[in-house]
Amino acid sequence: MAGNLSDPQTWLEQHGDYLYRCAMLRVRDATVAEEMVQETFLAALQAKDRFAGQSSERSWLVGIMKHKVVDHFRKSVREQPVSDVELMNDEFTGLFDKDGHWKIETTGPKEWMDPSSALDKAQFWQVLRRCLDGLPPRTSRVFALREIDDMPSEEICAAMKLTKSNLWVMLHRARTHLRSCLEQNYQGLTT
Amino acid sequence: MPNCDKVTALVSASLDHSLPLHKRLAVRLHFLICVWCQRYLTQVRFLREAVREHPERLESAESPSSTALSPGARERIGQALRDDRR
Incomplete structure (x- = not known):
């Protein structure tokens, strides 16, 4: 019972x-x-x-x-090509200069002072959730499977009908977007 | 030598599969001259640990697109549960 x-x-x-x-x-x-x-x-x-x-x-x-x-x-999920929109090319080309280096004043990652103290703050999680909502849906789905649920890449590729290299590109875009979105929208990290 | 664009992609890839030795070395070398890419690694790793260790914080966080079940959905789900138990 x-x-x-x-x-x-x-x-x-x-x-x-x-x-x-x-x-x-x-x-x-x-x-x-x-x-x-x-x-x-x-x-x-x-x-x-x-x-x-x-x-x-x-x-x-x-x-x-x-x-x-x-x-x-x-x-x-049906097999379909991963579109440029899904890969957020515009946001990406803005991160680096023509030689592929961070634009240090604007896009270069800043130092995070005491990130673990943010984990207790409701606002941190709200900002992170909003940043996730800013990702294209497919990208945020694979981020959730991989990073939150710790599902192995092979299983994600099978379920989502993605090639490994597409999955890795999507995960990289997701991490990069979330990192900078958090840094910009949650002040507690850099002050 | 790979630039920051390439190095961040390698750093991210290293969270999903192991990199061949020459790529690991290229990342290490790049880190010697680039604090930004080092921070990138620390921070994306921090994010992974944060969401894995506290999924409930992210699950319960409200966002404009998902606050609560709509009244209609609540009604349908309640009905389905009652039908099923009969």
Whole structure:
């Protein structure tokens, strides 16, 4: 019997919005995110007798959702060329001068004083979330799989139907964009 | 010698797969003369660790595009749960 789970009737109230944000972070599409929330709850109902109680109810639900998200990508993503828009060429060409060096006064990474102290600040995470929203959807999806969920490159390529080199380019663009977006929009890092 | 554009791409790649020795050496050499690319490495690594260790902070952070389930979706999901339990 599911010892530590709360009554499933309360799940939507307790976890619905959290799971929705959690899904939006990974799929970047409101309709799909809603679907993911529903599928997560239905799968959780099926599996509730197997809940081992080693994690909290919420992280158990999030774990189910992560699987649902990858399943969704496997089924829905079609092979398509990675467009220039997706690769954000404009932003990139602006970072370096004609010889490929940082424009030191403007784009060169500044020193971050005490970055770990930012981790306690709600504002840091809000800025980071907004910066992620600024990425093209496919780019932020692969960033979430790789950096947040620690999925191996090979599995991401298979699920998202990407070549390794395209994946690496997208991840590089994502990291570079997030690094500079955070530096510009979260003052606490450089002061 | 690779420039900063190339070095940052190598640095980023090193987070996803191991680089051949000559590329690792090229990055090391470049770091001797370029504090900006060194910072780039430290900072993208910091970001990776931050989101891996605290995914719940990012998941729960509000953004204009995702705050809460819409009333319509909430209704549909509630209904689906009730149907399923019947």
